[in-house]
Amino acid sequence: MKTLEEQLEALISLAISDYANDIHIQCNDPIVSIAFRGLHGLKAINCISLTPQFIEYCKFKANCDSSIYSIPQTGRFEMLIDNKLILIRFSIIETFHAKSVALRILNGVSISNFARLTHDNQAIVQLNELSEITAGLILFSGATGSGKTTTMLTFLKNLKNKRIYTLEDPIEQLHSQFMQLQINEHRGLTYSNGLAHLLRHDPDVIVLGEIRSEQEAKVAISAAYTGHLVCCSVHASSAFLTLGRMLDLQASTYDLLAIVRAVVYQQLVVDVQTKSRSAIYDILDQEQVKTLLLSA
Structure with a gap:
C-alpha cells in the first residue's frame, strides 16, 4: 500500500x-x-x-x-x-x-480558447467580439456548475495588453496574468474597500468573482460607473432572468440601462456521441438588454 x-x-x-x-x-x-x-x-x-x-x-x-x-x-x-x-x-x-x-x-487545468468550451461557432464569434468592449458591465450567468466562471476567465485570458484585477470570495482558479485579491472581511478586506484599493492601481478590467448579495451588486455597479470594464458572474436560469436577478438585488433599471453592455448566459449539454459536455450560449448585446429592460 x-x-x-x-x-x-x-x-x-x-x-x-x-x-x-x-x-x-x-x-x-x-x-x-x-x-x-x-x-x-x-x-x-x-x-x-x-x-x-x-x-x-x-x-x-x-x-x-x-x-x-x-x-x-x-x-x-x-x-x-x-x-x-x-x-x-x-x-x-x-x-x-x-x-x-x-x-x-486552483491552478492545474488551463483553458485558453472558446473552442474547448463550445461547438457553437456563432457563439465563439460573439464572445470574441465582446473583447472590443472597454467600459461597462458584462454579466456571465448560468446555474451552479454550468461553467460560467470558466467562460469568464477564458474571456479575460484572451484580452490583450490589459491590467486585470479580481475581487473573489473564494478564488476559484489561480491565473498568473491576473492580480487576484481574496476577500477577507474578518481582516477588513471587503468588496467595497477592495475596490477602492485596486482603483489606485490603474486597472483596465475589474472582476468580481460572483454577485450574491445587494452589497456585491452595488460594488459592481459603482465599479462600472468609473469607466472601467467590469466582469461578474451571477446565478440565473436564463439570460432574461439574469437582469431580473440584478433587479432583485436592488440594482435599478436606470443603472442597468446605463452600464450593462452584454449578458452571457450558458448551459452545459451532453454530446451523445462523445459523452462529453459542451456549453450552449444565449448572448444579449447592449441593445437587446435595453429592449428587455424597457419592456419588462
Missing part, C-alpha cells in the same frame, strides 16, 4: 491529466469513493484506492483542526507535481456516519 503522501500525489496527478478541477471524496468507513468533475461532468474513479486515514492526512496538510468534527472546515495546501507547484483548496463536512471532502485544484 502506498503512503498517504503517495496516495495524494497519485490522486492529484490523475485529476490534472484528466482535466478535472474538482475531486470529490466520500468516506463511509471503511468504503472510500472518489469522483472527478471537469469538462466531461462528474465521473467515478475506480483506478485509485484510498485508505480512510487519507482524509485525516489531508486535514493535517490543509492546516485544519483534526479535533473538530461538528462544523465544516476549509483550508489550503500546495504540492509539487511534475515540477509544477499545484495549489489545492480543501473543504470537509463530517457527520456521525460519513465524511465528504472536496479538493479544488
Whole structure:
C-alpha cells in the first residue's frame, strides 16, 4: 500500500491529466469513493484506492483542526507535481456516519480558447467580439456548475495588453496574468474597500468573482460607473432572468440601462456521441438588454 503522501500525489496527478478541477471524496468507513468533475461532468474513479486515514492526512496538510468534527472546515495546501507547484483548496463536512471532502485544484487545468468550451461557432464569434468592449458591465450567468466562471476567465485570458484585477470570495482558479485579491472581511478586506484599493492601481478590467448579495451588486455597479470594464458572474436560469436577478438585488433599471453592455448566459449539454459536455450560449448585446429592460 502506498503512503498517504503517495496516495495524494497519485490522486492529484490523475485529476490534472484528466482535466478535472474538482475531486470529490466520500468516506463511509471503511468504503472510500472518489469522483472527478471537469469538462466531461462528474465521473467515478475506480483506478485509485484510498485508505480512510487519507482524509485525516489531508486535514493535517490543509492546516485544519483534526479535533473538530461538528462544523465544516476549509483550508489550503500546495504540492509539487511534475515540477509544477499545484495549489489545492480543501473543504470537509463530517457527520456521525460519513465524511465528504472536496479538493479544488486552483491552478492545474488551463483553458485558453472558446473552442474547448463550445461547438457553437456563432457563439465563439460573439464572445470574441465582446473583447472590443472597454467600459461597462458584462454579466456571465448560468446555474451552479454550468461553467460560467470558466467562460469568464477564458474571456479575460484572451484580452490583450490589459491590467486585470479580481475581487473573489473564494478564488476559484489561480491565473498568473491576473492580480487576484481574496476577500477577507474578518481582516477588513471587503468588496467595497477592495475596490477602492485596486482603483489606485490603474486597472483596465475589474472582476468580481460572483454577485450574491445587494452589497456585491452595488460594488459592481459603482465599479462600472468609473469607466472601467467590469466582469461578474451571477446565478440565473436564463439570460432574461439574469437582469431580473440584478433587479432583485436592488440594482435599478436606470443603472442597468446605463452600464450593462452584454449578458452571457450558458448551459452545459451532453454530446451523445462523445459523452462529453459542451456549453450552449444565449448572448444579449447592449441593445437587446435595453429592449428587455424597457419592456419588462
